[in-house]
Amino acid sequence: MKVRVHITLKNGVLDPQGKAIEHALAGLGFGGIDDVRQGKYIELELAETDSARARASVEAMCEKLLANTVIENYEIDLDG
Amino acid sequence: MKAAVIVSPGSNCDRDVQVALRQSAGSDPIMHWHGDADLPDVDLIVVPGGFSYGDYLRAGAVAAHSPVMREVVARADKGVPVLGICNGFQILTECGLLPGVLMRNAGLKFICRDVDLRVEAADTVFTADYVDGQIIRIPVAHNEGNYFADDETLNRLDGENRVAFRYCTPSGEVIAAANPNGAARNIAGILNEKRNVLGMMPHPERLADALLGGTDGRPMFDGLVEALAAAA
Numbered sequence: 104m105k106v107r108v109h110i111t112l113k114n115g116v117l118d119p120q121g122k123a124i125e126h127a128l129a130g131l132g133f134g135g136i137d138d139v140r141q142g143k144y145i146e147l148e149l150a151e152t153d154s155a156r157a158r159a160s161v162e163a164m165c166e167k168l169l170a171n172t173v174i175e176n177y178e179i180d181l182d183g
Numbered sequence: 184m185k186a187a188v189i190v191s192p193g194s195n196c197d198r199d200v201q202v203a204l205r206q207s208a209g210s211d212p213i214m215h216w217h218g219d220a221d222l223p224d225v226d227l228i229v230v231p232g233g234f235s236y237g238d239y240l241r242a243g244a245v246a247a248h249s250p251v252m253r254e255v256v257a258r259a260d261k262g263v264p265v266l267g268i269c270n271g272f273q274i275l276t277e278c279g280l281l282p283g284v285l286m287r288n289a290g291l292k293f294i295c296r297d298v299d300l301r302v303e304a305a306d307t308v309f310t311a312d313y314v315d316g317q318i319i320r321i322p323v324a325h326n327e328g329n330y331f332a333d334d335e336t337l338n339r340l341d342g343e344n345r346v347a348f349r350y351c352t353p354s355g356e357v358i359a360a361a362n363p364n365g366a367a368r369n370i371a372g373i374l375n376e377k378r379n380v381l382g383m384m385p386h387p388e389r390l391a392d393a394l395l396g397g398t399d400g401r402p403m404f405d406g407l408v409e410a411l412a413a414a415a
Contacts, residue, residue: 116331117365119291168248171241171277173284174331 104149105182106161108169111142116174145169154181184411186212186227189255189271191246196232196268196388203388204229207404220250225263226411228255232269232324232386242285242327243273252278264308264407265380269325272372272382281375281382282340283332288325289365295324297397298363298385300371301351304344307374309381312406318355319399321390323363323371328384330366330373337367347381348372 112118118140125139147164151157158179165177186204190197197214204212213223217235222228235246246252252274259265259280267275275281288294297320302313313319332340340346348371352361357369364384372383387400 116286117289119287119289119365123291168240168244171244171284173282173333174286 104151104154104157106147106149106157107180107182108145108147108161108165109142109178109180110145110165110170110175111178112140113174113176142175157181184208184227184408185223185225186229187215187222187225188212188229188231189217189251190214190231191217191233191235191249193235193237194231194233194270196270196386199386199388200229200231200268203391203400203404204408206391207401207408215251217246217249217251220254222251222254222258226414227407228258228263228265230255230265230267230271230274231388232271235270235274238270238327241273241277243270243275243277246270246274247277256280259375259380262377262379264411266309266403266407267380267382268386268388269323269328269384272384273327275380275382280380281373282336283330283367283373285325285327285384286329286331286365287327288329288363293324293326294328294363295322296363297322297390298371299351299353299355299361300348300385301355301357302347303349304347304374304378306344307347307378307381308407308410309403310347310406311410312402316355318351318353320353320397321385321387321400323385324389325364325384328364328366330370330384332367337370340370340373341368343376345374345376345378346370346372347374348383348385
């Protein structure tokens, strides 16, 4: 089963990289951008076929390693 | 005093710490490979700077779960002093020994230069040879040194006098202009609740010998050796 994990900075956590991207886009002439936040995207291929168990397992992975929950949120998408 | 320096793939300040400890203790620390969970009995554990695991995922995130770190956490819980410098500080926050996180520098640049620090807590084994309010000058060299924690955590650190060092001007003012990386409340180093774990971004081992241009880092190692020899 393929699992997709999106890791994003929590609201209120400053994102200097996002700001730099925002400024670069403005410099290229792209207008109307109010805010840019950047994060991480991780794909996992799991042997598990049960969705509930897969989700629980990936949640544990996020809590232990994939995300730092002091500053980051995560979202888990399961295939099928 | 017996010390161990944890060596991970990508550590690059382990040898500097070894030299600084040898100079102060008169004997070499054990250089302990991260993959070996069987850590000998020691009086001090140092997690040195560098780029463990290439800073993959987040600085310190992978090394925080290496086999030896479980043992380092257990020893810290028993009261063994643990010093994390730079990447070592990042590893100690990632493994939960210290609160908060070291984020990307606010200016997005790697910073490598001497900084002035105000000693805020001289009542620990790490800082016993300094005095409160003393201004010292040692280098930083990092890309993720921007200390962040929620207000509640920051207030607790302040309330419990657990900020060991703050970035300051040469005359000791703690102001935004003296903050190299955007760290909350100019925090350069913090202690755990029991005050036996110190994490700091600046590198005392890099200015612990006059030949290198300064000795403001040396009292940390001298003080540790004195305190721990007295305790043994």
